Amino acid sequence: MREEILRLLSDDHNHERTIQDLTRIFNIKAEDFADFMKLMNQLEDDGEVVRDQFNQYFTPESLGYFKGVLQLNKKGFGFVKVAEDKEFFVRSNLVNGALNGDSVIIRKLNDDPHSDEASIIRVLEHNIKDVVGLVVKLKGKIYVNADDSRIGQIRINDAHIKGAMPGHKVIVHITSYKPLRGDIVEIIGHKNDPGVDILSIVYDHGIHIDFPEEVYKQVENIPDEIDPTGMKGRTDLRDMLIVTIDGDEAKDLDDAISLRKLENKHYELGVHIADVSYYVEEGTPLDLEAVDRGTSVYLVDRVIPMLPHKLSNGICSLNEGVDRYTISCFMEIDQKGQVVDHRILPTVIHSTHRMTYTNVNKILDGDKEMRKKYADSVELFETMKELSDILTRARNIRGAIDFDTDEAKIIVDEKGKPIDVQLRVRGESDRMIESFMLVANETVAEHFKWLDVPFIYRVHETPKKNKLEQFLAIAKPLGYTIHGSLDDIKPKELAKIITKSKGKPEHPVISTLLLRSMQKARYSELCLGHFGLADEFYTHFTSPIRRYPDLLVHRLIRNYLFNENYSNIEHFAEVVPQLADSSSDCEKRAVDTEYDVDDMKKAEYMSYHIGEKFKGIISSVTSFGFFVELPNTIEGLVHITDLADDYYIYDEKQLMLIGQRTRKMYRLSDTVEVIVKDANKLEKQVDFVDANNYTKSRSSRRPKHSSPARPSTRKHKEHRGQRTHTRPRRKGGKR
Template sequence: MEERILDLLENIEFKERNLDGIMKQLGLDTSEEFKTVMKALNALEDQGKIVRSQHNLYYLPKQIHVYIGKLSMNKRGFGFVRLDEEHDDIFIGKHDLKDALEGDTVLVELKKHSEGQREEGIIKRVIKRGQTRIVGELKKGKRELILVSDDILFDKPVYIDQAHSHGAVAGHKVVAEIKTYKPYLKGNVVEIIGHKNDPGVDVASIVYQHEAHIDFPKEVLEQVSHIPNEIDKEDIKSRVDLRNETIVTIDGDDAKDLDDAISLKKLANGHYQLGVHIADVSYYVEEGTDLDKEAYERATSIYLVDRVIPMLPHKLSNGICSLNPHVDRFTISCLMEINHEGEVISHEILPTVIHSTERMTYRHVNEILGGDIERQKQYHHVKDMFFLMQELSDILIQHRKKRGAIDFDTNEAKVIVDQKGIPTDIVLRERGVSERMIESFMLVANETVAEHFKWLELPFIYRVHENPKLQKLQQFSTIAKTLGYTIKGSLEHVYPHELSAIVDASIGTPEHQIISTLLLRCMAKARYDEQCLGHFGLADEYYTHFTSPIRRYPDLMVHRLIRKYLFEKKVDEQTLTHYASIMQEIAEHTSFQERKAIDIEREVDDMKMAEYMESHIDEEFTGIVSSITNFGMFIELDNTVEGLVRMEDLSDDYYFYDERSLQLIGQRTGKRFKMSDEVKVRVKGASKKEKTIDFEIVGMKSNKKKKKTVIIDKHRKHQDVHKRKRQDQKRFYRKKRNKK
């Protein structure tokens, strides 16, 4: 019935759009049919698929300039409704919001506007609430507790009766569920996170705000309790025994979930035999179990400044699945023969058992390769393999470079916190030789496994990275030109090696980090897919994620498919139909969860960086201009801390934003600020709550004549000219009246 009504209303020739007219046109007249039509109309109206006018006539939203979109609020009280990528956002003034809140899906009606002006709208009603659970701090009210949201864009208080406080008191950070929205927000506390001053509560609040799982359900822990702490000796017989091989893990100093190990030796023909041995997580996490369902929901581990929220319980992630040294572990191994050009000329994917020789760290391996005699003596029994690894890694890096792979060599920082969760330092993560070695070996293993299954044409999950969109490439090209770099060839058919050449050309220059970061931003987001669509950034036709099944569900799924197809030889119709039916859904869910995890990690880092800078107010630092906008410019310090110099704080002149050259230009002095400029800044302010940092330029003198900031664009400039003319006319007639 809903489809019939939509088809009818789609016809612009249809005039009798009231209930009677719809019934008549559909050939319906009984009381039961009346109820069915009424129910369908109400459902369509609730979904925002149709709109009822004040005269009870029904239309499709687009027919009367009404649209559906998602509301994003600004902390100044106004908002924007985002429709889709093809339409500009619709501005909503603070008096036109009705009862809509941040994240709500709303029905918005356009106001009349002049050509060239931003479209403005009025929210007619909320179709779907974006937030039903709120994380925030409880404060004491007159009769009730008042929840103040951590989200500064959600500025409405939520009132909570003592009877529904779940035992929480003022000062607690809690999760509350909104029960009513009118006439004001009322809710119930559903979980107490902790007191606002307790260590780690600030980080946990962000995790809860994104509705990520922290604790494992009882049924999962019950299942895990029955998993042994040692491998089953009987199952060794069905595996290739590599326990006598020299195999090492190389990870960060504080890593505990060791899911990959490496072996390497030279063959008689001069080629390299590289073994990438990955924890056999699929052996312990069986499909359809409570443990598997929870791992699927989480989809990834989340790495935060003070903790890891694992995809799998610690007994697995740090225990029986972790490739700890000097103990037997089950693995799935990819053994590859690689020639001196970096090509994999043969490979095997095998169920194996290993006994890790050493638990190495990046720091120790870098010291060995750097010539540290004491460290070489300490690991004399394995040190030669590290030099062979470096040799092969260099070959693989050159192979990828010839292929056109882009090396996004961007700085990453680590926030150091004390036992109370207070940030004490922000340090750059060093990418030494050993980090690049392991990266190279993981990449070649992922590529090899992906190509293997691509040619088998079996249901599988791939990691894909599509070509960047033309509009984003054009923006990058414009910025790159201002820095002296030009993309060769057509932007519509750009190849990875053309972009890689720009990154390589910028190495050793002040703008290298800017070029790398901006290019990374203009890339499409990598995601998972059931189709093998290639990886643009790696300039490769085949890619998957095979090497981290402890912390990524797609890798676990790849292992499960390897077990089914290769080890158990199950390629029957039932098995293939099953995996074909679920693979795209798994790909979409894990891609979504990955993006959510990245958002949580970034938000926590932003909060802790702002908290760190709160103790450095008025201190001076040197940084580079990392971004130019119409409201100011962002300055990035050496430790990657980024702060905003607002347009109103550029006090020595009257600056305008030149959109074409992406520069801020002083109207009186002609002084310019562009990307990669080095500037000295003072910390003007920082807010842990808002996760923001404000800078001001050191030594910038005040320009007393400056009254306001102007943003240059063709429409605004046109409006300003007419505005000044009208003001001049008003002043002329005012003077004339005064003389009279």
């Protein structure tokens, strides 16, 4: 009935739209009228239909109305995205009390098809329920100043202060939106306590740290050592040379490698992954909590695991010298990097060595002491390097895009104070493991595609034409273009641009701009291919301790391959799409949290360097200034009002600022020396001035940070988590 009503109302030629018309058309009997009215009211509440002044029903679009989510600027205006490539601008006086993140109905301000201005007509749902902020006392009453300045100040109900005092960071549950009132539900700690700044961001993103009591009770029954009864049906690999290679600080080791050359000069690569699905059964409290978390979260000073430590660091972790249950993918790979045969098996392994990227890199570089210490494995690592080079060449030939953007490693002291921000160095061993994880993910995905059963894939769709056009408009002045039609773009064309820019000053800018033009990678029940990898088949199989999709893949492998159970196909056909969507949402939440913490710590670090000089490159140019990125990835704004020597005009086509009198230009990828003017930890923003174009007399005027178009100080905000993510983003060099 719902769909039939919407189909009728979306027909522009239909003129029968009153409730009387609809009851007649749909032959609603008197005894069913109340239920029909409930349905119409529900459609109206959901924003699926709207009524005009004559009580006629319409779909929102037919009256110039649209549904969307409000993204509010700190200055009060906002944008409402109503489609993938369509959004409307809402002036501050037309927001009509809506808050950031609210689902709203908007109305276009005029009939001009080129107009993108609208007003908010109605709030469908307030999507922000809980808010993190600082307790203050005003005129004897308790308020909380939300960390998100777009929310503002919340009056706390007197009966629900929970003992909080001024200076405490707290979580507030909003009980009223007009006016804003709420209850304090948890005290995070005092604002000056170590780690409270990071916890505030974690809670603000709705991430839980502690596990529910029922999860801990379930985990108590899981043994610390493997249960011998689980050996039945497993291939025993405990005498095989198998190693893990991870970051120095990693404790959740979920992948291990074996490798040998065959007589036909092919390679037999074994990728052995922790058999987490053996311990996490579907529908249990442990499983439901893992679904809710979706992924582990890696922050500068801690890890918030998807699974309790007894599993993530214990029975599921492939620690050195202990027996562990695994699911192994053995692949026979030829000299061209093609997988010519494969087997997926339930196994048990006994890791020979817990290796680190650092030590393997030393071995490959010829370090005598390290080669002597691991003499039994040196040949293995050298063979790994051989195969990795072959696999890399094969990916390059097919056109996989290697964005290879820099990542920061933030060093904090015992009190959480950032003492250094360094580039995270990726050595040969990192690339080897990445290659092996990629080929395992591809092999498992292709196996299940042809098995034709419900499955979860990691998909990355072809970029939108308008996004590529925007990229080209910026890249062409720098000497980069795309050959062929944008309607049928191939990954290889974009990979050529990245390759051409490598080693040049503009490489970071080109790589970032191209990354922004990509669609977001996500999880899906459909095998839609992975554009960035130039691959038709891809999934996430290799990190079940830290990502729920990988755990689900293992569950499906166990069900279909090991147990040969096809009686529950309908069940998985129903739940896999739901789990794909929730996993994509959880991934975004985790990545946003990780980057928000990084941005805060970067701003805090720069606050200790006010007045110091640094060299960087111009990473973005706007009408109100330009952003400069330092070699350690810290980015800050040089505001146009701080350019003292001239009046600068913004050339949108060439993406540059040009001095009206001097003709001096600020362009993408230009090197510039800057001075740190200001750094705001709470706002996560850094402000620079051009060291050679700045006077102290002008510095007394703060830059107008509320300029409408000011983007995030982070270049990857639009596509956080966009990388291939063969291993989840994590501290300690783990990829």
